[in-house]
Amino acid sequence: MGGVTLRSVVRAGAAGGVVAIYVSLVGLYTKFADLELVGEQVTLGRVLLTAPAILAAYVVTRPRVVAGERRSVPFGNGVAIGLVSGLVTGVVFAATVWFADWFGVERIREVFVQISPQLIDFLTFGKGVPAGLPVLVGVCVVSGAVGAFARTAPASVRAPVLVGVLAVLLLGLLQRIVPIVLIELGVEADWLYSPVTGGLTWLGGLGIFGAAAAASILWKREGGRARERVRSTVREAPAARLGLLVGILAILAVVPLLLGTVISEVLGQVMIYVLLGLGLNIVVGYAGLLDLGYVAFFAFGAYTTAILTGAFLNTTTGAAEPALSADLSFYVAVGIVALLAAGVGLLIGAPVLRLRGDYLAIVTLGLGEIVSIITASKWAQPLIGGPQGMRGVTKAEVFGLNFQDDPQDFYYLALAFVLLALFVSWRLAASRIGRAWNAMREDEQVADAMGISTIKFKLLAFAIGGAVGSLGGALFAVSIGSLTPASFEIFVSITALAVVILGGLGSLPGVVVGALVLIGLPGLLREFEEYRLLIYGGALVAIMILRPQGLIPNVRRSRELEEGETSQDAWAKGATGEAEAVAAVMPGGALGGETEELE
Amino acid sequence: MSEVAHLLELEGVQKHFGGLYALSGLDLHVDVGEIVSVIGPNGAGKSTMFNVITGLYGPDEGDVRFRHDSIVGLAPNRITRLGISRTFQTVHLFPNMTVLENAMVGQHCRSRAGIFGSILQLPGIRREEERIRQRAKESLAFFGSRLAGYRQDQPAFALSYANRRRLEMARALATDPVMICLDEPTAGMNPRETLELRDHIVRMRDELGLTVLLIEHDMRVVKGVSDRVIALDYGRKIAEGTYEEVANDPQVIEAYLGTKAVG
Numbered sequence: 078m079g080g081v082t083l084r085s086v087v088r089a090g091a092a093g094g095v096v097a098i099y100v101s102l103v104g105l106y107t108k109f110a111d112l113e114l115v116g117e118q119v120t121l122g123r124v125l126l127t128a129p130a131i132l133a134a135y136v137v138t139r140p141r142v143v144a145g146e147r148r149s150v151p152f153g154n155g156v157a158i159g160l161v162s163g164l165v166t167g168v169v170f171a172a173t174v175w176f177a178d179w180f181g182v183e184r185i186r187e188v189f190v191q192i193s194p195q196l197i198d199f200l201t202f203g204k205g206v207p208a209g210l211p212v213l214v215g216v217c218v219v220s221g222a223v224g225a226f227a228r229t230a231p232a233s234v235r236a237p238v239l240v241g242v243l244a245v246l247l248l249g250l251l252q253r254i255v256p257i258v259l260i261e262l263g264v265e266a267d268w269l270y271s272p273v274t275g276g277l278t279w280l281g282g283l284g285i286f287g288a289a290a291a292a293s294i295l296w297k298r299e300g301g302r303a304r305e306r307v308r309s310t311v312r313e314a315p316a317a318r319l320g321l322l323v324g325i326l327a328i329l330a331v332v333p334l335l336l337g338t339v340i341s342e343v344l345g346q347v348m349i350y351v352l353l354g355l356g357l358n359i360v361v362g363y364a365g366l367l368d369l370g371y372v373a374f375f376a377f378g379a380y381t382t383a384i385l386t387g388a389f390l391n392t393t394t395g396a397a398e399p400a401l402s403a404d405l406s407f408y409v410a411v412g413i414v415a416l417l418a419a420g421v422g423l424l425i426g427a428p429v430l431r432l433r434g435d436y437l438a439i440v441t442l443g444l445g446e447i448v449s450i451i452t453a454s455k456w457a458q459p460l461i462g463g464p465q466g467m468r469g470v471t472k473a474e475v476f477g478l479n480f481q482d483d484p485q486d487f488y489y490l491a492l493a494f495v496l497l498a499l500f501v502s503w504r505l506a507a508s509r510i511g512r513a514w515n516a517m518r519e520d521e522q523v524a525d526a527m528g529i530s531t532i533k534f535k536l537l538a539f540a541i542g543g544a545v546g547s548l549g550g551a552l553f554a555v556s557i558g559s560l561t562p563a564s565f566e567i568f569v570s571i572t573a574l575a576v577v578i579l580g581g582l583g584s585l586p587g588v589v590v591g592a593l594v595l596i597g598l599p600g601l602l603r604e605f606e607e608y609r610l611l612i613y614g615g616a617l618v619a620i621m622i623l624r625p626q627g628l629i630p631n632v633r634r635s636r637e638l639e640e641g642e643t644s645q646d647a648w649a650k651g652a653t654g655e656a657e658a659v660a661a662v663m664p665g666g667a668l669g670g671e672t673e674e675l676e
Numbered sequence: 677m678s679e680v681a682h683l684l685e686l687e688g689v690q691k692h693f694g695g696l697y698a699l700s701g702l703d704l705h706v707d708v709g710e711i712v713s714v715i716g717p718n719g720a721g722k723s724t725m726f727n728v729i730t731g732l733y734g735p736d737e738g739d740v741r742f743r744h745d746s747i748v749g750l751a752p753n754r755i756t757r758l759g760i761s762r763t764f765q766t767v768h769l770f771p772n773m774t775v776l777e778n779a780m781v782g783q784h785c786r787s788r789a790g791i792f793g794s795i796l797q798l799p800g801i802r803r804e805e806e807r808i809r810q811r812a813k814e815s816l817a818f819f820g821s822r823l824a825g826y827r828q829d830q831p832a833f834a835l836s837y838a839n840r841r842r843l844e845m846a847r848a849l850a851t852d853p854v855m856i857c858l859d860e861p862t863a864g865m866n867p868r869e870t871l872e873l874r875d876h877i878v879r880m881r882d883e884l885g886l887t888v889l890l891i892e893h894d895m896r897v898v899k900g901v902s903d904r905v906i907a908l909d910y911g912r913k914i915a916e917g918t919y920e921e922v923a924n925d926p927q928v929i930e931a932y933l934g935t936k937a938v939g
Contacts, residue, residue: 501795508794509787509805512773516781519770526730528756528785528851541791 090165093133097170104191110199113276114249127220130166134159134224155229163221167214178206237290244289261337333485342484343600348491349549350596354576354588355498356545362583364538365518367438370445374543376565378550380461385410386471390462400459407473411551415544422543426536453562468559481558581627683708689738698724699911711888713898716908722891731755757785759854763844771833779812782850815850838869855887877901
């Protein structure tokens with residue numbers, strides 16, 4: 078069956094069963110049992126219940142390479158495989174539930190606190206253990222078929238259905254956000270989101286499904302042409318390029334006004350991480366120096382901003398003046414912060430100049446930890462408040478905009494910084510400096526032998542990356558007004574790196590998309606807060622396996638490949654054209670008319 | 677000796693790795709406008725010599741002088757800036773950069789755009805970038821149509837083996853060198869490509885006015901291009917002179933054949 082053996086089907090199904098058991102153990106089912114997505118029947122808990130069987134079937138029906146040829150599994154076979162795989166998932170899962178019930182839920186609960194009678198009730202659809210188990214198995218079998226459908230159905234059917242389903246799920250999940258936005262926009266939303274359940278109504282769900290599926294079909298038919306037309310207009314007319322830029326800026330400018338406070342706040346957080354990602358992208362993506370201690374620059378930026386703008390230390394008796402303090406305007410301070418951070422970049426860069434790869438990563442990890450520990454230490458208390466932290470960071474008010482208390486205003490400050498950092502990154506990448514970094518990343522020793530001072534350009538990367546990252550810290554300090562060491566732990570380094578890698582190393586749009594996915598989605602879906610790390614981990618593992626180059630890979634390089642081929646054809650055509658022209662004027666050539674004249 | 681204006685001079689250069697002496701007291705000199713070939717069996721220390729000259733290794737003892745000044749202890753990039761450029765025995769390009777970008781990297785040390793200039797793209801910086809591009813194209817054009825047209829926008833990894841070798845030489849030429857060190861440039865090339873390359877080496881001297889220091893195994897190339905031939909064995913110079921002199925030197929024959937020369 079297209080390279081799929083029964084053994085691999087059973088194995089995938091069993092793996093699905095194990096995943097289902099794991100999801101039960103971490104309590105995802107019970108937590109989301111009552112989160113209605115569509116109507117009263119489709120809850121997030123039930124969607125998650127079908128997920129393991131769907132995933133298992135989706136994975137096992139993947140195309141395989143048989144004798145050097147990539148073969149897709151035919152639709153009919155696929156569904157059969159999906160049913161078998163789903164059956165195995167269901168049997169494994171149901172058997173475990175049955176065993177848990179027999180063993181005693183209360184006894185298991187002493188170890189696995191999430192296993193509760195409610196969970197058993199949920200998994201057996203309220204029917205109790207022997208009676209509900211066949212239903213559970215049945216649900217898994219159907220889910221298996223659905224997973225196989227999602228992989229093996231003809232593309233013309235599969236794509237619109239998948240897009241539709243994903244759109245419904247996403248809008249269902251965003252039920253706390255989208256209605257607020259709609260109200261802000263003055264749109265009547267009761268037909269879409271039910272006031273009773275909070276989720277989508279059946280009418281709304283069907284409407285979204287239809288709209289998304291239609292959009293998918295339309296995109297498939299017209300999208301490529303439309304994109305090509307836009308691209309060629311933009312390439313040929315500078316005025317169109319300017320217009321596009323102005324259009325994008327205008328949209329960015331009205332976003333907070335249209336979407337309201339909640340989304341603006343999330344976007345503010347996203348942009349802080351875009352800054353961190355852009356800075357880290359210079360170090361890791363451009364220069365190829367793996368820095369795992371990037372939180373150092375974030376902390377440095379935040380605390381230095383606080384000190385320079387006259388913040389206070391938190392103490393047990395109230396507030397105290399830090400050992401060093403200035404009362405500068407934020408806009409003066411932030412320039413100084415960036416310069417000083419560049420200096421810190423040199424300090425961190427200097428001892429690690431000779432290190433490469435893993436060694437560099439470990440040393441920077443250590444340096445980052447040192448900074449985290451210093452922020453929380455008693456030793457640094459007189460300067461930055463130690464464990465109690467600081468408060469009273471400037472609000473950086475300008476033109477009556479209050480960046481601390483009003484997320485909609487903060488959005489503009491953050492946007493200005495992000496645009497600046499994007500501009501700097503973009504220009505540097507396309508310059509002599511970017512070329513030197515590129516060469517150094519590809520082969521350090523050869524770059525040195527070709528006249529690039531690797532010491533200078535490594536330090537430069539650390540300095541510029543540090544300066545950009547410190548801007549993220551400065552923004553963070555302004556946005557929340559008070560600092561505690563808990564905000565400056567290793568998790569910041571990891572998240573920033575995850576943003577860069579998820580988006581695609583060296584890719585500026587990638588950094589933005591990476592931050593939107595890793596910071597924006599969790600920010601909007603507060604329900605998942607507890608499971609944030611689980612989802613991060615899952616997302617990173619998935620991206621590394623499925624798309625190691627990142628969501629939006631460095632366009633320059635992929636374009637080089639693509640254009641290399643097309644221009645090769647064009648060149649070959651031109652070359653044969655020339656050859657014919659030469660043959661035509663050659664005396665004695667195949668073209669009789671002209672030869673006669675010449676004779 | 678020292679009153680003669682040698683371009684490059686090695687004096688008593690020693691280099692050892694652990695107990696292995698790759699170079700043991702090597703003396704040699706190269707004059708302006710010469711093509712000097714260095715021959716010797718595998719492990720004779722030829723590539724080590726190149727690495728010492730270009731700063732990849734520091735010598736344990738001895739001195740390397742370029743235009744009378746010692747270049748021992750300088751970083752490779754400084755030596756490149758002084759005017760010594762090189763290629764590698766195994767091709768080392770920047771595989772994911774385009775052919776043109778590879779050559780443009782060569783011009784790095786002859787340009788100066790800094791951070792602020794690069795960000796603001798001032799007119800002077802744009803002109804410089806344009807000049808870098810032109811100079812890179814010129815050095816690619818040295819190899820005629822081999823590295824022309826669409827190929828310049830392809831990533832370097834897409835090139836054929838011989839073209840990679842040519843690109844490496846073009847990149848070295850783009851550093852505007854005084855002297856170019858070619859480490860087995862014809863290795864792995866077919867006879868026609870080898871012949872073509874032999875002409876290129878002569879053109880480097882005659883058209884570009886370069887001094888060429890060449891490591892080569894193909895004796896037809898050595899014979900065809902060399903003004904002078906130096907034979908190394910065990911990290912020491914064992915013979916020097918015209919091709920005929922060196923080729924008939926009993927020590928050289930012994931080094932290659934491993935036994936006392938017959939007759």
